[in-house]
Amino acid sequence: MxxxxxxxxxxxxxxxxxxxxxxxxxxxxxxxxxxxxxxxGGGGHGLATAYYLAQRYGIRRVAVLEKGWIGNGxxxxxxxxxxxxxxxxxxxxxxxxxxxxxxxxxxxxxxxAMVSQRGVLxxxxxxxxxxxxxxRGNAMRLHDxxxxxxxxxxxxxxxxxxxxxxxxxxxxxxxxxxxxxxxRHDAVAWGYARAADKLGVDxxxxxxxxxxxxxxxxxTGVETSxxxxxxxxxxxxxxxxxxxxxxMAGLRLPIESHVLQAFVTEGLKPFIDCVTTFGAGHFYISQxxxxxLVFGGDIDxxxxxxxxxxxxxVEDVVEGGMAxxxxxxxxxxxxxxxxxxxxxxxxxxxxxxxxxxxxxxxAGWCYxxxxxxxxxxxxxxxxxARDEPHEVATAYRLDRFGRxxxxxxxxxxAQPNLH
Amino acid sequence: xxLNCPHCGERSxxxxxxxxxxxxxxxAADASAKSWVDYVYLRDNPAGRHEEYxxxxxxxxxxxxxxxxxxxxxxHSVRAAGSTSENTxxxxxxx
Numbered sequence: 001m002x003x004x005x006x007x008x009x010x011x012x013x014x015x016x017x018x019x020x021x022x023x024x025x026x027x028x029x030x031x032x033x034x035x036x037x038x039x040x041g042g043g044g045h046g047l048a049t050a051y052y053l054a055q056r057y058g059i060r061r062v063a064v065l066e067k068g069w070i071g072n073g074x075x076x077x078x079x080x081x082x083x084x085x086x087x088x089x090x091x092x093x094x095x096x097x098x099x100x101x102x103x104x105x106x107x108x109x110x111x112x113a114m115v116s117q118r119g120v121l122x123x124x125x126x127x128x129x130x131x132x133x134x135x136r137g138n139a140m141r142l143h144d145x146x147x148x149x150x151x152x153x154x155x156x157x158x159x160x161x162x163x164x165x166x167x168x169x170x171x172x173x174x175x176x177x178x179x180x181x182x183x184r185h186d187a188v189a190w191g192y193a194r195a196a197d198k199l200g201v202d203x204x205x206x207x208x209x210x211x212x213x214x215x216x217x218x219x220t221g222v223e224t225s226x227x228x229x230x231x232x233x234x235x236x237x238x239x240x241x242x243x244x245x246x247x248m249a250g251l252r253l254p255i256e257s258h259v260l261q262a263f264v265t266e267g268l269k270p271f272i273d274c275v276t277t278f279g280a281g282h283f284y285i286s287q288x289x290x291x292x293l294v295f296g297g298d299i300d301x302x303x304x305x306x307x308x309x310x311x312x313x314v315e316d317v318v319e320g321g322m323a324x325x326x327x328x329x330x331x332x333x334x335x336x337x338x339x340x341x342x343x344x345x346x347x348x349x350x351x352x353x354x355x356x357x358x359x360x361x362x363a364g365w366c367y368x369x370x371x372x373x374x375x376x377x378x379x380x381x382x383x384x385a386r387d388e389p390h391e392v393a394t395a396y397r398l399d400r401f402g403r404x405x406x407x408x409x410x411x412x413x414a415q416p417n418l419h
Numbered sequence: 420x421x422l423n424c425p426h427c428g429e430r431s432x433x434x435x436x437x438x439x440x441x442x443x444x445x446x447a448a449d450a451s452a453k454s455w456v457d458y459v460y461l462r463d464n465p466a467g468r469h470e471e472y473x474x475x476x477x478x479x480x481x482x483x484x485x486x487x488x489x490x491x492x493x494x495h496s497v498r499a500a501g502s503t504s505e506n507t508x509x510x511x512x513x514x
Binding site: 252310402 | 464466
């Protein structure tokens with residue numbers, strides 16, 4: 001296969017050889033005529049799905065089709081946060097499964113993904129929020145997930161520079177998940193791509209799916225910009241564009257595509273040692289290992305495929321930042337960008353079969369897809385291989401909207417821009 | 420992106436609230452559960468021209484129908500929802 005095992009020994013050997021022996025991390029595969037499983041979308045979820053199909057379920061005649069290049073979509077556009085601090089029964093086991101996979105990921109795929117369990121701290125600013133976080137923390141602990149309630153003095157010891165005595169939104173404490181943190185997002189894509197490739201998966205870049213071939217109600221392959229490819233099963237993992245691809249199979253989804261912006265400042269000396277979220281506005285921030293402050297807030301709130309947003313949300317995000325930690329006003333913004341979110345109607349994802357035989361759907365990740373990458377891949381691989389939902393993803397059904405079994409973590413109702 | 424309100428002129432986005440696809444039609448009260456589920460949850464979500472409702476809450480408080488391209492954010496037209504809208508026409512047909 002295309003690359004050998006990374007280790008301290010290989011690093012030393014290459015250091016002595018002037019780094020002339022490193023090989024590409026994955027092959028530039030060309031499409032074959034047929035596969036057992038074709039995965040549409042070479043983002044984090046598609047690559048993770050391919051890896052777990054090969055590694056855990058022994059299915060290696062797999063192709064991942066990516067219209068651009070690996071790492072170009074949301075896997076390279078997020079704010080790198082991982083956590084499993086969910087409340088609802090449908091979500092909690094799934095995100096904890098993901099958290100556990102993150103904890104073992106680097107050994108599993110032999111790739112340094114810079115998994116950093118620096119903690120995720122959700123601040124609260126009044127009694128009602130405190131009660132809500134106590135409830136959430138208790139729900140987590142009942143699922144054997146770590147959660148710790150910090151009072152204001154404990155938060156102050158950790159992050160002394162926050163705006164504790166704001167007249168409207170004083171910081172009263174926070175819910176801390178110490179096992180949460182950040183993961184280097186590009187490395188997740190590259191690591192899964194390399195590991196899947198090593199197991200024989202074809203990763204085919206610059207290959208856009210232009211049609212889904214259906215014969216007698218059953219999927220038999222896809223049309224692509226590089227020719228037709230036959231497949232026994234097709235899995236869609238193209239969040240952001242799920243509606244467009246599903247429409248090729250005649251499906252309408254409970255999804256709107258929205259834009260979410262993110263921001264990073266110039267590199268600064270380390271001063272924020274955990275992911276911190278503001279409870280009185282939508283603002284979350286962490287500091288990358290390179291020193292940049294990485295932060296974001298709400299989606300813009302209107303349908304968009306443009307991968308860029310507008311100024312009102314930029315203003316809203318930096319207002320939140322200034323309210324929480326006034327010192328970031330001194331930092332200079334280095335970059336700002338947008339990604340496409342599959343905003344589902346209840347704010348939760350879909351990992352399920354579709355009404356078309358042998359066509360499977362992994363979609364609706366809203367703005368929370370990155371943390372879910374490993375579990376999404378594992379559960380989608382399980383569904384594709386066994387034709388039944390993985391035990392931690394049984395709630396993510398496509399028909400849950402019609403059954404009234406929505407998973408509305410924020411209790412907002414069927415309007416995507418409120419989630 | 421700015422919206423040219425027919426009553427107030429061109430205004431910034433902060434003044435508006437978005438309410439999604441304006442081409443959806445409310446089913447009759449006794450329509451099947453499936454058509455209600457489709458109406459509440461399913462969307463075409465097109466990449467390209469999209470007719471959508473915006474509410475000018477910090478201006479004239481009128482509901483507007485905006486024809487906008489979701490791939491470029493270019494606004495093709497803004498008109499007042501209401502008298503000329505499909506809803507009203509359909510309601511007359513049902514009446």
